[in-house]
Amino acid sequence: MRGLVSDWPAVAAAREGDERFVDYLTSGPATRPVTAIAAPPGEHGRFFYNADLTGFNFVTGQGHLPMFLSDLLLARHVPDPPGMAVQSEDISQLLPHFARENRLHLLPRVSPRIWIGNRIRVAPHYDVKENIACCVAGRRRFTLFPPDQIGNLYPGPFELTPAGTPVSMVNMDAPDLVAHPRFSEAWKHAAQATLMPGDAIYIPYCWWHGVESLEPLSVLVNYWWNEGEPEGVGGPYDALLHAILAYRHLPPARRAVWRGMLEHYVFEANGDPAAHLPERAKGVLGAPEPGLFTRMRQIIREALG
Structure with missing residues (x-):
């Protein structure tokens, strides 16, 4: 959905540069600390498992949003920076001024969430929700697979997952077709889109999607909702x-x-x-x-x- 949120003040600020966007984001105080994750430089921005699948290749910590944004700006000048991200923070609770000034009129009753980071990669995974994702700053590339490709995407463990639901074990940048031979069939069904600031994408219920942030400062706002489910239905x-x-x-x-x-x-x-x-x-x-x-x-x- 090209240009869906191009009239947002946040998008206008992002077009003026990273510093201007950070100034806009912090023009109203964050109401609480945020949770951030960081992967070491050698991971090249890929948030994933460690080598033996006993944990993750990133660490988690809490801090103040302005400090995280300052670190993000400094990391732009590092040749191989750590992957850094603040993910899925409820905007109406964290940044009320942002929520007031940047609204998606298609979904007026859905609470938006914000994702902030540098050049990071998130493995294909699915959400048990409908999703509209709006690119605010930087470019993002989405790769989508329909739900029926699950057998060709080699899902990881249920108990330990970096994305809430199982993620694909395939490294899409360099797929190992010996270990994951059916991925070549999944790729035939893939669809890709690169979003510019102001663009949005609709991700249907339970569609697999991998996300790549392509700039040193990248911000996404998304809206999750479910339609047509009876109140109180089980998960x-x-x-x-x-x-x-x-x-x-x-x-x-x-x-x-x-x-x-x-x-x-x-x-x-x-x-x-x-x-x-x-x-x-x-x-x-x-x-x-x-x-x-x-x-x-x-x-x-x-x-x-």
């Missing part, structure tokens, strides 16, 4: 973890049985599974509403002990 990602616990290690024939059950009851391959029942007897298959979801959670808690 699909949490259910996926439970499904792995319940089904993955069953004998193949039993897994096939439960795949059929899921298709029937959850994905409604045969239509509404409760259509033949009177309303009073539908129970957990009844119409979605918060009271039903509360009862289902209680049933699940009792089943898990």
Whole structure:
């Protein structure tokens, strides 16, 4: 969405230079400290795992936003700087003046989040949300893959992830097609876009996306939301973890049985599974509403002990 937020005062400040943008960002005080991450110079801005996948290749700390921005400006003059980022901070809480002056009228009720850093790379991952990401300062390159490419993207661990959900283990700058041969098929389905300040991109629900910041100072504002989900519905990602616990290690024939059950009851391959029942007897298959979801959670808690 070229030029979607080109009228933002923040974008105008960014076009005047990094120092001017930092002055704008700090013209109103930050209300609290921020969390920042930093990767050593040899990682070339890639936030990822350490070599043996026991942790990450970056450290985390807290501090004041003006100090982080000052370090970011100084790092522009370092030949191989550390990767530095402040990620996913709620703008309305952290920088109320920024939130007031830079609004996305498409999503007036969605709270924006800000991402600030230098030349960094984030591995392809997915969000269980809809997303509009707005480039404010610097250029950003997005690489998107549809959800059905999951098998060709080689997701990493569930328990330890730098992005909230599993990330692709493929290094997109130098893919190892011996270790990850199916990535060549995923690449056939990839779409790329480079955003200039003022541009925005829509990332659909659960689409994989890798993000590269291409300038020494790069700022993004994004909006996450979910539409069409009933109030109180359970978390699909949490259910996926439970499904792995319940089904993955069953004998193949039993897994096939439960795949059929899921298709029937959850994905409604045969239509509404409760259509033949009177309303009073539908129970957990009844119409979605918060009271039903509360009862289902209680049933699940009792089943898990």
